Amino acid sequence: xxxxxxxxxxxxxxxxxxxxxxxxxxxxxxxxxxxxxxxxxxxxxxxxxxxxxxxxxxxxxxxxxxxxxxxxxxxxxxxxxxxxxxxxxxxxxxxxxxxxxxxxxxxxxxxxxxxxxxxxxxxxxxxxxxxxxxxxxxxxxxxxxxxxxxxxxxxxxxxxxxxxxxxxxxxxxxxxxxxxxxxxxxxxxxxxxxxxxxxxxxxxxxxxxxxxxxxxxxxxxxxxxxxxxxxxxxxxxxxxxxxxxxxxxxxxxxxxxxxxxxxxxxxxxxxxxxxxxxxxxxxxxxxxxxxxxxxxxxxxxxxxxxxxxxxxxxxxxxxxxxxxxxxxxxxxxxxxxxxxxxxxxxxxxxxxxxxxxxxxxxxxxxxxxxxxxxxxxxxxxxxxxxxxxxxxxxxxxxxxxxxxxxxxxxxxxxxxxxxxxxxxxxxxxxxxxxxxxxxxxxxxxxxxxxxxxxxxxxxxxxxxxxxx
Amino acid sequence: xxxxxxxxxxxxxxxxxxxxxxxxxxxxxxxxxxxxxxxxxxxxxxxxxxxxxxxxxxxxxxxxxxxxxxxxxxxxxxxxxxxxxxxxxxxxxxxxxxxxxxxxxxxxxxxxxxxxxxxxxxxxxxxxxxxxxxxxxxxxxxxxxxxxxxxxxxxxxxxxxxxxxxxxxxxxxxxxxxxxxxxxxxxxxxxxxxxxxxxxx
Numbered sequence: 070x071x072x073x074x075x076x077x078x079x080x081x082x083x084x085x086x087x088x089x090x091x092x093x094x095x096x097x098x099x100x101x102x103x104x105x106x107x108x109x110x111x112x113x114x115x116x117x118x119x120x121x122x123x124x125x126x127x128x129x130x131x132x133x134x135x136x137x138x139x140x141x142x143x144x145x146x147x148x149x150x151x152x153x154x155x156x157x158x159x160x161x162x163x164x165x166x167x168x169x170x171x172x173x174x175x176x177x178x179x180x181x182x183x184x185x186x187x188x189x190x191x192x193x194x195x196x197x198x199x200x201x202x203x204x205x206x207x208x209x210x211x212x213x214x215x216x217x218x219x220x221x222x223x224x225x226x227x228x229x230x231x232x233x234x235x236x237x238x239x240x241x242x243x244x245x246x247x248x249x250x251x252x253x254x255x256x257x258x259x260x261x262x263x264x265x266x267x268x269x270x271x272x273x274x275x276x277x278x279x280x281x282x283x284x285x286x287x288x289x290x291x292x293x294x295x296x297x298x299x300x301x302x303x304x305x306x307x308x309x310x311x312x313x314x315x316x317x318x319x320x321x322x323x324x325x326x327x328x329x330x331x332x333x334x335x336x337x338x339x340x341x342x343x344x345x346x347x348x349x350x351x352x353x354x355x356x357x358x359x360x361x362x363x364x365x366x367x368x369x370x371x372x373x374x375x376x377x378x379x380x381x382x383x384x385x386x387x388x389x390x391x392x393x394x395x396x397x398x399x400x401x402x403x404x405x406x407x408x409x410x411x412x413x414x415x416x417x418x419x420x421x422x423x424x425x426x427x428x429x430x431x432x433x434x435x436x437x438x439x440x441x442x443x444x445x446x447x448x449x450x451x452x453x454x455x456x457x458x459x460x461x462x463x464x465x466x467x468x469x470x471x472x473x474x475x476x477x478x479x480x481x482x483x484x485x486x487x488x489x490x491x492x493x494x495x496x497x498x499x500x501x502x503x504x505x506x507x508x509x510x511x512x513x514x515x516x517x518x519x520x521x522x523x524x525x526x527x528x529x530x531x532x533x534x535x536x537x
Numbered sequence: 538x539x540x541x542x543x544x545x546x547x548x549x550x551x552x553x554x555x556x557x558x559x560x561x562x563x564x565x566x567x568x569x570x571x572x573x574x575x576x577x578x579x580x581x582x583x584x585x586x587x588x589x590x591x592x593x594x595x596x597x598x599x600x601x602x603x604x605x606x607x608x609x610x611x612x613x614x615x616x617x618x619x620x621x622x623x624x625x626x627x628x629x630x631x632x633x634x635x636x637x638x639x640x641x642x643x644x645x646x647x648x649x650x651x652x653x654x655x656x657x658x659x660x661x662x663x664x665x666x667x668x669x670x671x672x673x674x675x676x677x678x679x680x681x682x683x684x685x686x687x688x689x690x691x692x693x694x695x696x697x698x699x700x701x702x703x704x705x706x707x708x709x710x711x712x713x714x715x716x717x718x719x720x721x722x723x724x725x726x727x728x729x730x731x732x733x734x735x736x737x738x
Contacts (some may be wrong), residue, residue, distance in 0.1 A: 082735075085727045086720050092702045094720060096727055098738050106620065108570035119714075122724075126738075134568065150568035157570055194738065201619040201643060215643050217621035218572075219650035219713070227717045229724060233700070265555055266613040266639055299616065301642050322737035330737045365555045384660075385554035385611045392553070482618075484564045491587070503559040503617060505582045 072340025074237045075306050076272045079212040079337070083195050085229055095232045098194040099211075100224050101180045102129040102167070104158040105484065106199030110222035111161040120165070122228040127167040128189050131155045132179045134484040135172055137447050137474035142173040151485065165225075178450025178476035181205040181418040185289065186450055188318025192307035192334040197224055202418045202500065204295040208288035209315070210307035210337050212272070215296060235301045236346035238271040239339075242279035244353040249534040251358075251428070252287030253420060253498070253517035255279065256294040258356045261369030263349060268300030271347065274339060275305050279353035285314040286424035293419045294500055297366040306338040360405055360530055361502045361515040363393035368502070372520070372532045376403045396504050397512050398492070405530050408514070412495040413444040413525040414507070415471075415518055417481040420498035421449025423456050425518040429498075430462040432522035432533065433469040439528030444471035445487065447479040469525070483508045496524035539652035540710035544633055545679040546606030548670035549596050556610055557617035558644060562626040575622055576629030597630070601673030607680065609663060609670045610637040614655075615644025624651045634680045636687070638663050649703045650713065654682060656697045665693065682708060 073081070086094040100123075107129070114121070121127055134151040135141060144152045155172065162169035170177045176187065181202055184190045190206045196213035197203060199221040206213035216230065224230060240259055260267075273295050275288075283291065288305045295303025312331060315321045322330045357371035368390075370377070378401035379391040394401065399408065415421075415429050426448065438444050446466045448454035454476055457463055463473045480487040481499035489495055489511025498521050502513040514530060523531040566578045584595045591598045597605060608627070614637040615623060624647045627635065635648065636656045648655040658666070669676055669689040676690035682704060687695045706713065717724075731738060 086723045088702065090701050092700075094717060094723070096724070096731075105567050109572050109621075112570070117714075148568075153570060154568055191737070193735075199619060199621075201617065215619035217619055217624075217643060217647035217650060219621060219647065223714050223717065226714050227721075227724065228728075229717060229720075231702075231713055231717065265616055266641070269613070269639060269642060296643075299613065299641060326737040330735075333735065365557075367555075385552070388552070389554045389611075482559075482564050484567060501557075501559070501617060503557045505563050506559050509563070509582055509587070 071344050072342040074339040074343040075210060075274055075304055075337055076212065076237055077343070079193055079195065080234060082193065091233060093232050093234065094229045095195060097197055097224050097228055097230055098126060099184070099189055099196045100127045101184050101196065101198035101203065102127060102221070103133055103180050103200060104131040104154040105133045106218050107161065107221055108154060108157045109218050110225055111165065113222040114225055119226045121167060121225050124166040126228065127225065128184065129158055129162045129167055130170040130177055130180050130183050131158050131172055133478045133482065135477045136486050137477045137479050139475065141475065175451040175455065178453065179418045179421060179478055181293070182421060182449035182453065185209065186452055188315060188321035191315060191321065191330070192311060193337050197230065201296045202293055204303050205289050205293040205418055207292035207295065207303040208285060208305050209311055210304060212302055212304065214302040235272045236270055237344065238268065238273045238300070238347040238349065239345045240273050240275050240349045241277040242275065242351050242353050243277045244279060245282065246279050246353045246356065249358055249519065250356050251517040251519060252283050252290040254356050254359050256291045257359045257361070257366070257369045257515065258351060259349065260294065260298045260366050261359065262351065263298055265297060265365055265367045266299045268295065268298040271300050273298070273300045273303045275303060280305060281308065284424055285310055286422040289422065290419055294366065297500060307334050358517065358520050358533055360520065362397065362399060362405065363390065364396055364502055364504050365389070365393070366500070366502060366515065368393060370405060372405055372530060374405055376401050376405065378402070406532065408530045409494070409528055410442060410496045410524050410530065411493045412489060413442060413521050414480045414495055414497040414499060415521055416447030416449065416479050417499035418449065419500040420518050421447060421453065423453050425498065426453070426457045426462050429518040429522040430465040432519050432536065433525065434465050436469055436526045438470035438525050442525060442528050444469070444525050445474060445480060446471050447474040448476050450476045480507050482506060496521045496530065538710045538712055541633060541652050541654050541682055541707040543679065543681045543683065544606060545677050547602060547604055547674055548607035548609050548666065548678045549602040549605035550667050550670040551596060551608055551610045552667055554611035555613045555616055558615055558620050558623040559617055561615065561623040562620065567620055567622050572625050573629060575626035576631065579626040579630045604631065606631055607634045607636065607678055608632050609666045610635060612638045614640050616641035619643045621647045624648050624653050628653055636663060636666055649707065652707065652710065654680065654707060658695065658697055662695050665689065665695065
């Protein structure tokens with residue numbers, strides 16, 4: 070008998086029922102909920118007279134459209150539509166008795182930062198949320214993925230999901246990263262290699278020395294963008310770093326339960342003889358600091374590169390590249406480092422954790438934003454913000470000329486007042502460079518926190534290795 | 538859920554790859570707490586200019602395709618955000634079937650929950666349907682779910698695959714939650730076993 074992958078093991082441990090055609094009913098251990106994709110699901114429950122099956126496994130926090138400016142706990146300071154959604158979540162959390170972190174709570178933040186921070190996310194769990202970046206939680210060796218609102222309602226009502234098993238893909242990053250190269254560069258480089266549909270139908274397990282070497286924050290950055298590669302989920306096998314991160318968190322197991330959990334978690338790895346449907350191997354030393362030039366996360370190039378021409382591509386990508394270049398206002402052949410930026414955004418569920426802020430602050434210390442460039446730092450949670458302030462990072466950002474904001478999704482999806490103006494070009498640590506994503510007509514270049522900080526200082530896309 | 542059995546209608550060609558859910562329904566329209574009414578904003582930023590005027594070049598603004606019920610698109614359709622507002626907007630516009638060489642996973646799932654049939658076909662066959670769709674309003678395609686076959690306006694037949702469980706749910710208009718609740722004893726049994734083996738959950 071061949072061995073099992075980590076994905077196989079978690080899947081098997083959550084199987085409630087399997088039909089003859091392979092359709093499975095999978096148990097869900099944690100259901101994270103936010104204000105944008107849940108109102109219709111709760112409404113569905115009400116209309117059918119159903120309850121939340123497991124309120125104790127359901128955790129809600131408003132993040133997508135909350136403003137990131139002071140005074141926001143006064144709902145009068147939100148736009149009417151945002152207020153309706155946030156108040157609907159307030160009411161739904163209360164009516165259905167689920168765990169809730171309201172805007173006024175210091176623990177509020179981006180749902181994918183709050184979950185791990187509070188110890189809701191644990192190794193070996195199944196975690197879902199009506200948000201594609203649920204993949205983030207895979208960093209703990211949890212099977213975590215985004216679902217639509219109908220499935221949110223399904224999980225609320227039954228604590229299960231109807232699923233078919235995905236295939237197994239191994240992405241191995243061998244060796245060690247060079248200085249200035251980060252988890253964000255790994256995850257973007259993988260998408261650059263496999264394409265945004267390369268992971269479709271797969272669950273990816275990231276492994277190899279460069280992955281093992283990453284902190285939990287870095288691992289969350291890598292898994293967060295598994296969805297951008299099309300995968301259902303990204304996973305990293307739990308190890309001592311994982312256990313260390315989890316231990317002592319408010320909702321992590323304690324005492325004898327901790328020991329029992331730990332014993333199980335230590336069995337969560339892919340067996341040597343496990344079957345992989347696809348294997349991708351990248352040498353860490355071949356990964357440079359990267360940026361995106363186009364409007365798909367697969368439009369990735371090393372910062373030392375030049376803007377490509379549509380003719381460099383094949384098939385449907387020729388027209389897509391032409392459209393991207395037009396939208397982004399770029400000419401083929403220009404050096405990426407010649408691209409000037411108007412704004413810098415540091416934050417999001419991809420790079421809004423304390424380590425990300427430390428890395429950006431280390432570049433910005435004693436420096437200023439280039440003239441004419443606006444900068445915004447949005448911590449991923451109230452607790453990340455408090456930690457950063459304790460370390461004096463807020464002072465560094467403010468002295469550099471950045472705005473120091475309250476926690477939320479902010480500019481990453483522009484559902485709140487934080488948006489790019491038409492034509493405005495932004496160096497962003499977020500996850501999507503889609504047309505209009507950060508504001509209609511806004512132009513997004515994705516990159517790591519240190520690369521965003523470097524662009525902030527020079528006013529153009531910059532190789533951070535030349536700055537330090 | 539509304540049933541999907543057999544559909545004969547106009548197909549609109551959208552030969553773009555990586556059409557993401559931000560394109561299908563931009564974020565400003567996610568602030569609704571309803572499922573209806575999003576059709577007018579389907580593909581908003583491609584369909585209208587900054588002032589809200591129709592962009593005459595966009596396919597769904599052209600007379601031949603304003604009443605389209607089928608969409609033929611490029612690779613990786615529906616990538617990006619999990620927003621179910623994307624299929625809600627598509628359905629609200631009147632489109633019940635999307636045909637592409639590949640779909641993003643979450644969008645693909647979301648379609649089935651809303652009575653929309655997403656069909657995956659090889660690029661060569663999508664190319665044939667794209668050409669047929671480009672003919673415009675007099676060219677009607679038929680999508681027959683029961684027999685799993687698409688018939689072009691020229692009578693050419695193209696077979697397609699669909700997951701049997703999902704086909705059954707679409708044909709009958711079945712509600713997933715109702716089906717799963719029939720398995721409540723299995724769920725309860727799983728939970729009592731887990732209370733013993735993984736009590737920290």
